[in-house]
Amino acid sequence: MTQLSQPSKQQQLSCLKIPHTDPEIHSAIIHRLLFYLSQAEDKQQVIIVCIGTDRSTGDCLGPLVGTALARYKSPWYHLFGTLDEPVHAVNLQETLSSIYTLYDNPFVIGIDACLGQSSSVGCIQVASGPLKPGAGVHKELPPVGDIHLTGIVNVGGFMEYFVLQNTRLSLVMRLSEIIASTLQGAIQEWKTRSTLVARLD
Template sequence: MDDAGLVSFFMEIAALHSSEEVTFLCIGTDRSTGDALGPLTGSKLVEHGFRHVIGTLPSPCDADNLVARVAEIPSGHIVVAVDACLGPPIALGYYFVSSEPLQPAQSVGANLPAVGHYSLAAVVDMNGPKPYRTLQTTPLHRVMVMAEHIAIAAAKGFGLQ
């Protein structure tokens, strides 16, 4: 899905759940350009007025603290999980969305628990033989633009913009 489709994705969620009962779980680290999509998106969501965001630049939600951060989600909240991913060349710059949980760190072979009621995986770079290196060398500009597009789409979808 492209940027325009993201607004529809968030509008569908907003039709069922208010922004007050939704927590965005933005997964990633600020120590890798490709994997910074989560905390960049989380920080942008906060700037757009979302109150329930876990995973920002000052306080990332990464592989080391994912389980503890998930425990911070208020009871009864609907979770929208956001993460970067690697994909085929044709999908570069696009998004995979689902009304199912997201499996974090799948690109790099990590075994983390599936999270979220809804998921958004942003294809920040192409899948290849060295996924860690690919994420380390992903252009920061691409990741920043995609994070901004996700936050704007969420704000439009939930009527915050």
């Protein structure tokens, strides 16, 4: 569970924050993801790390995204964190160590739920740099990702564990579906473009 903090001016310029009800949300997120993916090297392997646990309604966003992405059986990225095999506080460090052992200079995309202001609940954020899992519930965990996506599932600032347990599953499901479909769409488009450019060269 990531804590929503006040971003710097530079981060505000590079961070997309959009309500899940916005009719342009899919194209906006895909466009922003393509911008970040274009900065990755062609040979970098894409790793998606979906953080969270299926034991908490508010914190199951990551595993739900991972499970949705697993259904695509995509050859374009490696996936860690599903409902069956979640990545959470207990095994996050071990998972990250395995990733950087198995893959040389990977491009890592972190996914996590987030607590924030009441006006931001239901928003999805796409930003450069790593997310800080566990910060929303005052845990010290390693940062994750060259870029990250978060879904703001509820209000932060008080009784975080109680808030997570009492988060609407319907909202978390909608956020996870949007994140999974836009990630799949962006990576597919990026890889298709890269292949076409390589052929032209």
